[in-house]
Amino acid sequence: MSILIGLVVLLAVVSNSLYVVNERERAVLLKFGEVVSTDIEPGLHFKIPIVNDVRRFESRLITLDSSPQRYLTAEKKALIVDSFVKWRVADAGKYYTATGGDEFSANSLLASRVDNGLRNKFGERTVYEVVSGERDALMAEITKELDDIALNELGIHVLDVRVKGIDLPPEVSNAVYSRMSTEREREARDHRSRGRELAEGIEADADRQNTVIEANAYREAERIRGEGDAIAAEIYANAFNQDPEFYSFHRSIQAYKNSFAGKEDLLVIDPESDFFRYLKNPTGR
16 A cells, blocks of 8 residues: 555656646746746756746747827827737746746737837838838838847847838828818819809800801791792792783682681672672673
8 A cells, every 4th residue: 555655656746847848838947936947948858846847938929919009200290000019939038037927918018118119210200201101111120129129128039010000190080081071072162163154155155056047047948938939929920921811810719718718707798899700700701
């Protein structure tokens, strides 16, 4: 029985004396809470139970997504900047000493340094430079400076600092939108005014052309009517000259026709009138 107990105790001591560090981790060995070994290589290692403790940290790339911050440019113009940082543990001992091995604490400390760095860099440049002109150079410069600071103070290697977006503050955006809206409304009114003016000009020109066309048509119609009347008069005159009696008879027939066109027509005429001459005698005598 005592042998069995001894084996169990030995197994417990051995299991607590061995630890494994995998390839995705960085680790430090502590002795009564004090760092005695840093940057332990991946693999199987030995420690003294109770005396030693092992703290492991993520060695893979970590992304710190900062909340949007308000910065002033060299022109004292406010910008809302949204950024992120990619980092990883470079010095496990220094990282543990500065952050206690807590990733949240590391992100918080790094975020404050990123904020100060961006604030200083934006304050040295104009809006144009930070938006387009020197944006890549700005990111490279601040990445290098933050990497030096973070490595020295936190044991962190900063691989990249990037700006996701640069926007105007809400109050400025609203003012810009209002000004743009006013300008667009003014342009729309100007276009509508020009359109009405153009439409009135086109309508006036159409009316003028219509008047000219109608006048020309009336003039041409009157000319043709005049020519027709002249031809008709000439025909009637020639017919009268050839047979005056027949012409007189034809006019009388037309007069009879027009006078008795309606059923209710009534004429009061002297029976001896020339109007009935051809009714009394077809020869008109």
